[in-house]
Amino acid sequence: MRRSVLFALLGLSACATAPKPPPPAIANSKPPEVVAIPLDPYPSTYRAYPGVTTVIRNAVIYDGTGRKLAPGAVRLENGVVAEIGATVAVPAGATVIDAQGKYVTPGVIDIHSHLGDYPSPAVEANSDGNEATSPARPEVWAEHSIWPQDAGFARALAGGVTTMHVLPGSANLFGGRGVTLKNVYGRTAQDMKFPGAAYSLKMACGENPKRVYGSKGQMPQTRMGNIAYARQVWSDAVEYKRRWDDYTKRARLGTAKPTDAPRRDLAKDTLMGVLNGEILVENHCYRADEMANVIAMSHEFGYKVTAFHHAVESYKIADLLKAEGICSAMWADWYGFKMESYDGIRENIALVDRAGACAIVHSDDPNGIQRLNQEAAKAMAAGNRMGMGITPEHAWTWLSLNPAKGLGIDKRTGSLEVGKMADVVLWNANPFSVYARPERVWIDGALIYDWADPNRRPVADFELGQPGAGDPK
């Protein structure tokens, strides 16, 4: 049952270069042979772990859509949210948790993580996040750097993170593909891949690419160099797509042979996926003026920026971001560590949200990922000191449903709605309080973390036999 659902979803994500039903052709002839770019050569091997039907009741629930239920109850069954309301039915044999005084939320989703590709320990031998050998490396995939024995996954889990998007770094204008993971340890990165989730292309503007390559005497050395370089790459990608589209059309008509297929260019495969709308663009960018440049570039070449990341100046152009339908993935208060972060303010997230644009709290940090709920609390409070009246249940959208939108998985997770993945956190107190911690975390209905049960607290291989292993962190 579950498997067939997954396969169906994988099918939905199929690339447009996949063979479509052939056009009406001559009777009795074989369908033409069409060379297509493999869509999913490194498929997810994730499978939900077994769960039991679980009812959590008498809780305060922030459901992730902006709704608060107090009291609230939720039933997790067969890996999904089966029912949510003031009360829910309790089937015979269900595990019942009385959550009086406690809070229930959807699992936190971090849209910007480097867990696994910049793992702990952060020694040079493990530094696998930036293929800083060319400003454009769309052919590298973060999942091929991910080390599933990063202790950071366990820490993030103890912070209520159930899904994350692992990106390449920002040394390059085109950093490579990002991948969405379920925060469930596996033996391989493929074991952790969120089934059917779209890939992203990590892009970067601003100081990093121009510093990394400018210091080598290469292009880009300036912000104008950043844009010029990227435009050429996009222009080449448009041509690549034209050749593939033309070939595919002719092949389907039976007028092109397999040997006529264009030579594959792995870098341009990724870019073509963006141009076809199948791969999301997650764009590291701090300054408002640069985000505007990137938006214009996306119009020039016909692609969509899904989210700007870091986006410390989104508050300066919140109306533009709203009009473009672009999310901003932001910190609550990091600022000033580099020139392009100098104008960061604590009200950034709230101002973006107030403008009606999509606001996301992100971490970009193995420590910060553990307390994204606290970052949202700070941002909410900053907005409320301006008189915005942001409720906690609304602020929770920044932590789960909005990042799910930014990853194209919002129909499947990110809120506690019937039929969605049972990715759930039970908190011992209001998660917008500094005194709150997750007690339990479910992923696809499986109890995957329990703060009171050492058998439900993962220990990465790296930590085994090391000082402090298994200590509740």
Add this chain to the structure above:
Amino acid sequence: MKRVFLLAAALVAAPVTAATIAITGGTVATAVGDNVIENGTVIMRDGRITAVGKDIAVPAGATVIDARGKYVTPGLITAMSTLAISEVDAVNSTNDISARGTPFSAALDVSTAINPRATPIAINRLGGVTRAVTGPEIGSEIFGGQGAIISLADAGDILMRPRVFQLIELGEDGARAAGGSRPAAWLNLRNGFAEAQRYARNPAAFESGRDRDSLIKALDAAALVAVVEGREAAVVHVERASDIVEVLKLRSDFPKLRLILVGAREGWLVADKIAAAKVPVITLPLHDLPDQFETLASTRSNVGRLMAAGVIVGLGVFNGDSGAQPRNLPYFAGNAVAQAAVPGGVGLTRGQALATITRNPAQIFGLGDLGTLEVGKRGDVVVWDGDPLELTSAPVAVLIDGVAQPMTSRQTLLRDRYKDGKPTDMPLQYRP
């Protein structure tokens, strides 16, 4: 001419503190033990606290700050920072934290770089921080130079005490600076201390004759004299438990050393030894990743376990610490309280947590008239709109030496410029 100048200088320097200030009706957390006074009053006169308690009469003519429904605490003190010596960390020209190209090391003195107009001062003051230990980070030697104590007051002269401590790097960073190993770093340390003792015996002879082959400069040796003689603290950065134990042994050879550990993420493994040596620790309670081989045992219980063993812990920001900023000290302290709820975890009481960002940093650096709300102490007081350790709380008034501080910063100006959205009649750059 000269007289005019002196008069002008006197005007600028004169404290604006003559007024008497009364903060009334608040929940007063004094940072003395776990003492919390409901409906309490704090009176300040001439920059000093003259009364703290319940049912205290407000002196005639006092300026009254109504703190009903609010919380009152001592001003926060960050036990380490780079405040006033760095504006933008990644812009070298604005950053005096370290110098890799200098022939000097221990003699480097950050007090010469203190900029009272650095914008992080107001930004962090708005978070309730009133005093800061500000110090260097490692350059190309294990001796990083000398740190200072500053005020975060909106005033010209914020340097309180220069040359309060020497930063010494051991562990992995120290090993790298010394040429590649811990033994190399330790030899550098012992050589530096020995040279300081030799310098102290006869400064004039230090650079003459056979003494010319010294491995360190005379100025650096001179700076280390104060460390070896205990007049300046030795703030030693180490993380690994074995490195901590090795540092504690130093006092058998240099008995006057005033050791302070910074980092000490594996401190909990040897908490009893640190406590027995009466060595305080500066760290943050949210390190829990094995992000280096010297921090494998990192845990959020470190601070709780150290304090349970009797170690005095002050929270401070060191080496960037994952984006940490002094204005977030309450967030760190509050999380140390939360750790107590985790089964098997060790956290702090709220009183202990407040102490780690007020009383303890003052005690560690010998700031006897700061860190608590007690009669005779400096009038560093913060009024909060909620529980001071909560994420959603913020100061509504910050007083330093009894002077109410401006509640604006470059960030509030940016906020106000952009709060109404896009431009209308004129570009936004014309808005105040």
